[in-house]
Amino acid sequence: MDDNSANALRLTHHFAGPPALVWAIWTRPDLIRSWFGSSHGFRAHDIAVDLRPGGTWSLRNVNGDVTEHVSGTYHEVEAPNRLVYSYHFEGTDFFSIISADLVPEGDGTRLHFLQTGFPDAQARVEHARGWPHALRVMGDALLAMHGVGTLWPALPEKTHIDGVARDLEAARERLAREAAQ
Template identity: 80%
Template sequence: MDDNSENALRLRRSFAGPPGLVWAIWTRPELIRHWFGSSFGFRAHDVAVDLRPGGNWSLRNVNGAITEHVCGTYHEVQPARRLVYSYHFRGTDFFSVISVELSPEGEGTRVDFLQTGFPDAQARSDHARGWPNALKVMGEALLAMHGVGTIWPKLPEKTHLDGVARDLQAARARLFEEPAE
């Protein structure tokens, strides 16, 4: 498909955290579960990540009686710089490709997001509503952290990720008026 308004979604956001921390939020299963599907009331479960070229990722996305199985394969993995992966809803003909570029921006990170291959304008429209909210949850969690530029100059250790997960959950609850888990 050509790169046109019906099958491509481009977003650019700035985050108050270093690329290593933004990378962790994007790639660690215990953090993905807090932001994935957030704008439509879904909760990600059973998040699996094999973060290497050719490795697979998957999750079960649940909203009440609705369950979606989303999966894909990593094509490019350049830690804290670039991530390219396929994105597929199992049991459907929906296949797309997502690329995420992370660039240092002062003490923060600029994220350039591109999703291509939408089967129609409606699928693009749905994702154009969803991704900005997921990015907003990520951004709100990062803003809630004090001194993030000096606390996490590299990928955070597990003890710090527990706090990040709590911040992501709190940001999601604030943005979407959900009860805390």
Template identity: 35%
Template sequence: MVTLLTTPADRELVVTRTFDAPVGRVWEAWTRPGQVREWYGVSELVTFVTEVDLRVGGAWRWGQRGPGGQEIVFSGRYEEVVAPERLVYTERFEQMPDAEPVRVILTFDPTPLGGTALTSTSFWPTTESRDQALAAGMEAGVREQYDRLAGFLGRSGGPP
């Protein structure tokens, strides 16, 4: 499957991918810390934190550590939780604490063949901040992460 990144508006970034797993299974992979730990991030880093308080106002925090000890950690708060269809949350790169957070709308839509179309629409504080993230390698990282999620879903199988 192809992970598609588009920039339909000045501050917007849309990532779409179809997974060969039912909506409930993809939702669980995205919202249960033990499952997130299995696929999150890029393979050359170690996921060391996956915290999820899945409720409106609840916080989340996911992070990886490199071989030299450098940390890449993202965190935010849930603004809307509609299981297993939609998550709305803020996202902040902790290594840039003064940066304004990104707002993300994540939808989990069933496909006709029993899979899930996952769409992540992020709204960035500025066009420049979005473009800087893309220029820094975000696209390759997102593609690898979604490939890892697909692999995890294939290995873990089964409903819901």
């Protein structure tokens, strides 16, 4: 059976960092906060992650007076290469499944992303706008870690994730400024 292109969002993205680091950005609450909902001006709060098959995740996404509660269940957790989880906006009929496959590619990582189960075409359009922005925030932070950018130019060999949250925040702010111009 062919994919229903109106109900599936496929993206690929190259990150300048190893799969373990991209995995951390994708799964650690302190790092998720910077990129989740960033394209729409939201900020994630109260992030809970029980990273195991059958474990759940949840967060409260806030933009001014608007609050969304988003949650799901992890179906596959194969660190640092594959993550499959459900994605639900509470109080709505929005239930989707996301799979993220992280494949080593040279010195970096190739992400193969798939989200299915959109309740309508508009939901797919909004996520097709949002995910590339979030991936760009993540990628910008990883580039900064490798000395391309302004945050860590003197630390190209940095391999631990301390400070990644600062880089994600800086990437988010940079992209917000660009979007405002």
